[in-house]
């Protein structure tokens with residue numbers, strides 16, 4: 001019997017800003033749209049997390065990054081390029097979570113389109129074949145499977161988290177407060193999470209999960225992204241009075257997955273969150 005003509009799951013596309021990226025024809029999302037993988041990986045995850053500075057600290061303890069949604073490895077490879085470029089640095093452990101390695105295999109097969117693969121072809125092949133790669137104080141490890149269950153079993157503690165699943169519309173389970181609570185539990189005492197979303201419900205969910213939450217850098221067509229941290233003092237721009245006012249007027253003030261019956265408790269929790277109780281003395 002003839003195979004029906006099914007469209008390929010992934011294809012290399014040019015974004016409207018002229019960058020080459022990959023489109024997933026099932027989720028119908030283009031990775032790192034519209035600035036392209038290399039620009040977004042660096043601005044949103046590497047520069048914003050001050051990775052270079054963190055890696056340059058004179059410490060013998062390793063810096064741990066959780067790379068959630070390894071995908072086509074732009075974020076992971078940006079971290080590896082950053083580490084390799086430093087002459088002396090503390091050890092790095094990069095822990096990548098991914099349930100479907102098809103996208104990484106596709107990116108590797110099309111690596112001629114993506115210069116950031118240069119010098120890391122064997123590292124990516126090793127991740128695909130053995131789930132790990134080690135070089136000169138850098139350990140890259142794959143956690144293959146569903147992040148929502150893998151995170152429960154994770155034994156390392158993250159200093160930096162690149163949180164890059166598909167959008168809430170396509171990948172709801174990854175944006176639930178219950179998942180952020182698990183992530184929060186696996187943070188080091190100074191852990192910080194970076195993500196492209198700036199959606200109000202997602203920020204509410206992060207607050208409910210025990211994070212402090214702030215605005216992150218603009219990238220591409222996004223005028224703002226999000227940082228979440230274990231300690232308030234690590235945020236560059238904590239959400240303050242302006243966000244609270246907007247949230248109180250919002251049509252979706254609840255966290256993802258919550259119902260109308262949860263709203264009163266959510267409002268009480270957010271309004272008494274220590275991030276906002278300090279507003280008076282901070283003169284927002």
Ligand SMILES: C[S@@+](CC[C@H](N)C(=O)[O-])C[C@H]1O[C@@H](n2cnc3c(N)ncnc32)[C@H](O)[C@@H]1O
Pocket residue numbers: 031032037041068069070071072073074075076097098099100103145146147148164165166171173174
């Ligand atoms: C936007 S892509 C990630 C792009 C990637 N960070 C990069 O730099 O190329 C989202 C990825 O998250 C993965 N993902 C989504 N939900 C997941 C889950 N529950 N567990 C593990 N991986 C998941 C998808 O398979 C997909 O590869």
